Every structure is written in structure tokens, then in C-alpha cells.
Amino acid sequence: MCGRYAASRRPEDLKGVFGIERWDPEEALAPDWNVAPTKEVYAVLDRVPKEDPAAGPVRQLRTLKWGLVPSWSKTPEGGARMINARAETVHEKSSYRRPFAARRCILPADGYYEWVTGADERRLEEKGRGKRPRKQPYFVTPSDGSVMALAGLYEFWRDKTLPDDHPRAWWVTCTVITTEAETAPFAGAGAGADGQGPRSLSDIHPRMPLMLTPDRWDAWLDPARTDVDALRPLLEPPPAGLLRAYPVATAVSDVRNNGPELVTELDAPEESTLF
DSSP states (O other), X not given: OOSOEEEOOOHHHHHHHHTOOEEOGGGOOOOEEEEOTTSEEEEEEEEOXXXXXXXXXXXXXXXXXXXXXXXXXXXXXXXXXXXXXXXXXXXXXXXXXXXXHHOEXXXXXXXXXXXXXXXXXXXXXXXXXXXSOOEEEEEEEETTOXXXXXXXXXXXXXXXXXXXXXXXXXXXXXXXXXXXXXXXXXXXXOTTTTSSSOSSHHHHOSEEEOBOOGGGHHHHHXXXXXXXXXXXXXXSOOOTTSXXXXXXXXXXXXXXXXXXGGGOOOSSOSSSOOO
């Protein structure tokens, strides 16, 4: 799954990476090393400008709310639970089917966090002796230090309790698509190189956010592509070996903590031996 990620890149940096043509400085967000559900996040999307329909799709950097609210929802409360959509079923689920066909986006990230429960604590928990298990966070990020392009969907929701000209009359929300985690061992000095941690992404969690490689960005963002069967191949996981994972301080587990120190690599996990 993807329940927390880091996004510290500034719009000036993202423009060159994604070829962004339009961005509103009033939507600027501060660098965030602990992005949690319901927060405002940057999204890259292609959309035809209302003021110039003949211009065709324009690549934009927009600020959306993480936690998708379906257009048909009566209230926005369920958005906090709809932070992830499974790649295997996104084309058929009622909440995601229409956005998948017409409203796809990329959520730029430095990487994402995932938590692993220590092996000793898991055994105690299974025997009913353990307290609430402590979990060691890991940060998963591109091996080459590039921006991680998370596949996402976005949707519009109209709050009918407000007048048309109210600034909160329309909500624009998003979700992160997830896929099965890689089972291939980390290349080189991965998180499990010293025998103290996971040896693959699947050892950390069975799911991972779907990372789009640059060769898929244009097709993924193209709003003219609406044929579901033609879109589904874009949901294939990226080649193995593009990501690395390493332990970080448990401070990231508290969403109130925020700063570049949260992605600092530890020499070893803070908790007991994991594997």
C-alpha cells in the first residue's frame, strides 16, 4: 500500500522533469517529508483549459487533496479511506472506473514509507503475549535519486450545500494506484545486505505504489486515451531493480514530525532484528 510518502521537490524542479506548461504560484506547497492522507499534494496532469478548448491538453502542476471522493458521493467523509486503488481492479471498481478512463495523474515523490514489524515481536503477538507491536519504518526511493512518479487518479466532487461561487464548492481529490511488491532481491547493498533487514520490497509489504517509468508518462496522462483495455498495460509494474529501501528513524511514524531528517538512512534498524 501507500499510506505515507515524502515530496520535497519544488515546482521549479518538477517543471523540467515532467515538461509542465502551467502552474499557479498561489497553489505552492511547502516541502513535505511526511505526506499523510487528507493532505494537499502536487499532481501532474494533462487537461484542456476551459478558456481555450481548441488549445488541446496542457500539462499542469495542480494541488489536490489526497483521498479520492467519488463524484457520486453524497459526502466527502470517505475520502480519507480511499487513498489507494489496486491496479488489478481499478478498471472495474465503481469509485475508480471513470477516473481511470479519463482522469489520470502523476504524484511526484521522493519516495514512500512502509513499516515492518520485528520478527521477535510478531512471534510474541501471535502467542498473545506481546504488547502493541513496534514497527520499523523503511524509506523506498529510486536508486538513481530521481523523482518517483506515482501513478494516480483524480476526481471532482461538488459540495451541493455551497453556492457555485464558493471557493470550496468543488473538491479535487486523488488516490495512489498500488500493485504487487517486487519479489526480486535488492541489487548490491540493499536493506538486507547485512542480514538485519528485508531483502526485497515484498519482505517489507506485499503491496507497493505503482511507479511509472518516463516512457509511460505521456500515455498515462493523455486524456484522449479512454479505452480501458488499451490503458491496462500501463499498469504493469516497472522493471525490478529501480528502487532501494533503507531503515529510517521511527519519528516518521508520528505525522506531526516533518523535516529532511526523516529520510536520513540509518546504519541499522532501530527496533529488534527483523529477519
